[in-house]
Amino acid sequence: MAEYTLHCFAQSxxxxxxxxxxxxxxxxxxxxxxxxxxxxARTDEFKAKNIMAEVPVLDHAGKTMSQTGVILGYLTxxxxxxxxxxxxxxLRWILWDNHKLTANMATWRFLRNFxxxxxxxxxxxxxxxxxxxxxxxxxxxxxxxxxxxxxxxMSTADLSCIGYMxxxxxxxxxxxxxxNVTAWRDRIKAVPGWKHPYDLMPGHPIPE
Amino acid sequence: MAEYTLHCFAQSxxxxxxxxxxxxxxxxxxxxxxxxxxxxARTDEFKAKNIMAEVPVLDHAGKTMSQTGVILGYLTxxxxxxxxxxxxxxLRWILWDNHKLTANMATWRFLRNFxxxxxxxxxxxxxxxxxxxxxxxxxxxxxxxxxxxxxxxMSTADLSCIGYMxxxxxxxxxxxxxxNVTAWRDRIKAVPGWKHPYDLMPGHPIPE
Numbered sequence: 034m035a036e037y038t039l040h041c042f043a044q045s046x047x048x049x050x051x052x053x054x055x056x057x058x059x060x061x062x063x064x065x066x067x068x069x070x071x072x073x074a075r076t077d078e079f080k081a082k083n084i085m086a087e088v089p090v091l092d093h094a095g096k097t098m099s100q101t102g103v104i105l106g107y108l109t110x111x112x113x114x115x116x117x118x119x120x121x122x123x124l125r126w127i128l129w130d131n132h133k134l135t136a137n138m139a140t141w142r143f144l145r146n147f148x149x150x151x152x153x154x155x156x157x158x159x160x161x162x163x164x165x166x167x168x169x170x171x172x173x174x175x176x177x178x179x180x181x182x183x184x185x186x187m188s189t190a191d192l193s194c195i196g197y198m199x200x201x202x203x204x205x206x207x208x209x210x211x212x213n214v215t216a217w218r219d220r221i222k223a224v225p226g227w228k229h230p231y232d233l234m235p236g237h238p239i240p241e
Numbered sequence: 242m243a244e245y246t247l248h249c250f251a252q253s254x255x256x257x258x259x260x261x262x263x264x265x266x267x268x269x270x271x272x273x274x275x276x277x278x279x280x281x282a283r284t285d286e287f288k289a290k291n292i293m294a295e296v297p298v299l300d301h302a303g304k305t306m307s308q309t310g311v312i313l314g315y316l317t318x319x320x321x322x323x324x325x326x327x328x329x330x331x332l333r334w335i336l337w338d339n340h341k342l343t344a345n346m347a348t349w350r351f352l353r354n355f356x357x358x359x360x361x362x363x364x365x366x367x368x369x370x371x372x373x374x375x376x377x378x379x380x381x382x383x384x385x386x387x388x389x390x391x392x393x394x395m396s397t398a399d400l401s402c403i404g405y406m407x408x409x410x411x412x413x414x415x416x417x418x419x420x421n422v423t424a425w426r427d428r429i430k431a432v433p434g435w436k437h438p439y440d441l442m443p444g445h446p447i448p449e
Contacts, residue, residue, distance in 0.1 A: 084383055085337055100333040107329070121315070125308040129293055132339040140372075157368045164348075175292055 037062035043237035046196035118184030137165035176213035245270035251445035254404035256297035326392030345373035384421035
């Protein structure tokens with residue numbers, strides 16, 4: 034058994050935040066597929082691990098953890114990597130990511146690409162896109178004079194905000210509108226060992 | 242000048258999280274009104290304080306802080322109150338609150354009550370309501386066997402999740418569906434010194 038077990042699926046940018054952290058650090062980890070699109074995060078068994086019914090869940094050293102902001106902080110200790118130079122500033126961006134960036138990008142993309150036809154309401158999708166693009170522009174402004182979100186190195190704040198960025202062609206958005214974000218995305222992609230979420234976690238394409 | 246200055250407005254449940262923490266601790270604090278509905282959080286002056294263009298912002302001891310999850314953690318140190326018995330478990334709920342509970346409740350309520358007529362799309366409002374009610378039911382399940390979100394006392398996790406709960410009649414929702422949430426809401430309301438957000442922060446009703 035691997036040292037770290039990550040309950041995840043390929044389409045989850047939230048799970049990717051943790052998978053990428055583990056992979057780039059060369060950790061001994063293995064994914065366990067959660068059949069999210071068949072309700073795999075809403076079973077009683079899964080909710081006993083995480084009442085929030087959300088992926089990812091990480092098992093390590095007898096502990097079961099959820100919420101990427103908690104897990105990434107934990108990994109700074111066990112992996113000895115990604116610790117931000119300013120913990121409060123990193124937490125500020127991780128909270129903002131959860132509230133404004135990931136929350137809207139994930140839901141916008143889900144409705145466009147994965148939701149049942151009856152859920153694909155164009156007004157809802159347009160609303161979520163507006164919110165997500167607003168968040169992308171905030172991040173773009175922050176990255177105007179810097180390479181990383183906090184301090185001078187890649188930290189937990191970058192790993193949090195990067196979650197949904199590599200599914201780039203699954204959004205109807207011209208990424209040239211946020212050039213600092215795309216440059217930052219390419220900077221992380223250039224880290225040795227980088228993999229796309231579809232190559233790092235199981236479940237792409239979605240099994241029948 | 243008061244020891245703490247909170248940039249806020251009465252309709253912001255996010256600002257309320259901090260205002261309530263300060264008030265219940267008997268802190269020396271004063272609110273500064275941000276005319277949010279007239280773009281007061283999007284001015285260059287405000288964005289110089291918080292590039293995220295969001296309320297609340299707290300000034301204390303020469304520091305300027307934003308994101309309630311950061312501020313509440315800071316206040317556990319300066320006020321000596323609300324520290325959770327398990328910091329990671331509290332952070333888990335604070336992140337979830339930002340991502341799933343507050344994010345959807347705040348936007349649902351905004352569109353129903355405060356948005357310009359042209360923005361009040363019933364499909365969007367219905368979508369956000371569905372997401373918010375799902376989050377309320379998760380919290381209700383968590384509170385099934387406990388009085389507080391983490392441990393045996395009111396902590397930062399409770400102060401985070403309580404943000405939008407007292408604007409109860411501004412949602413088209415039967416709160417009897419989440420009896421543990423309403424009992425927990427009444428528990429916080431019973432803490433000596435409790436005030437409704439409209440009585441604690443300036444701007445209600447919204448100035449002309």
